[in-house]
Amino acid sequence: MTQPTRPSNAEHPAALGSFRSWIKLLRLGGRIDRAYAPRALFVSLTTLLTSPLRLWERARYGRRIRRTAIHPAPVFIVGHWRSGTTHLHNLLCRDENLGCLTTFQAMAPGFCLVGDGAVKRFLAKVAGSRYPTRLIDNVPLAFDAPQEDEFAVANLSPHSFVHTFSFPRRAEEIFARCVLFEGASDAVRSQWIDAYLAVLRKATLASGGRRLVVKNCAHTARIRTLLELFPDAKFVHIHRDPYEVFLSTVHMRTTVLPRSQLQEIEPERVEAHVLRFYDRLMRRFLAERSLIPDGHLVEIRFADLEASPLDQLRRVYDGLGLPGFAAAEPAFRSYLDAVAGYRKNVYDLAGDVIAKVNEHWPYAFETWGYERLEPSPDAG
Secondary structure: OOOOOOOOHHHOOOOOOOHHHHHHHHHHHOOOOHHHHHHHHHHHHHHHHOHHHHHHHHHHHHHHHHHOOOOOOOEEEEOOOOOOHHHHHHHHOOOOOEEOOEHHHHHOOOOOOOOOOHHHHHHHHHHHHHOOEOOOOOOEOOOOOEOOOHHHHHHHOOOOHHHHOOOHHHHHHHHHHHOOOOOOOHHHHHHHHHHHHHHHHHHHHHOOOOEEEEEOHHHHHOHHHHHHHOOOOEEEEEEOOHHHHHHHHHHHHHHHHHHHOOOOOOHHHHHHHHHHHHHHHHHHHHHHHHHOOOOOEEEEEHHHHHHOHHHHHHHHHHHHOOOOHHHHHHHHHHHHHHOOOOOOOOOOOOHHHHHHHHHHOHHHHHHHOOOOOOOOOOOO
16 A cells, blocks of 8 residues: 655654653754644644543553563663664564563553553554555554554653654754763653653553563663663664665655654755764664673574574574573464565665765674675766
8 A cells, every 4th residue: 555645743753742741852952943833733732632641541550550560671672773673573572471562552651551442443543544554664553563662752751862853953962862871961861761661661561561572773872771770681683784774774764754853954964864873873882782791682683584584583582591482483483474475675775875884884894794895986
């Protein structure tokens, strides 16, 4: 089915989030371009009008949420955006002994428990008729499917990588503060932790106390913080050919921006952000990777996961000491059969792309063993 081409204000990732957080974000983000004023007004209204649901959830579940223990520690899937984290997440979450944050919980973390009924069915019907698959690729979109928890944080807090799409001219500042915690005060870091733990407690409660499998690409640079919160956490790092990552990430940002932005930005700055963010994210990961205890980290290639998914899943289970691979294998096979017809987006690898990636990410080829290409002499 063809995706709609005209963005709707309802597609903004914070449309069902906290009104208070949204107002703080507007203050932090800077000037809104006039063309996007209706979008900002729409999100302001939706966040305000859904406030009673969040108050109801707080009154009904507040004590249970605070008492919910996030135990055992989560399994965190990390890796740069467009490196195969979603495919791996969807696979691992087929194990019925593991829990996850769902798309609905990520979209509406403030009322996902009281809204897990008529509200969810209504929103799923509206969204499903417009978007049967994700905008950035051909992955089916379902409200009960696993989802990246950074979207939930973005709906509860002004401190999230997701907000780089709303305020792209402030993207580098937001990335530094919210992903690397550079320049972030103790109060900001504490607010992020509180919001994040609230997200995981709700997901744990909704999952019946099962161990969570969490996917968050921004976490690739937050290893130290995650280990402070969960010393026994397990990690799976998935990586992909740098040229493919660059092309796919540029596509992702140029697809999501028209549905989220409140400011104009030049296309060349979008590419610059991709090059800059990858470098800062992966260098921080390499600097903190050694903090992960032995037996708590497995690294895999996306190409290997595509070619031999069950072998790679077995590596993950064995490497992390996770139980239940044999019992979950039929569910893994069933999911793989269901997505056998999936086709990835295809991009042209032009000489200028090769040159840019070679210049900005030279260490990635040697670190993860990818072939470094050379642009043709006449590449423009």
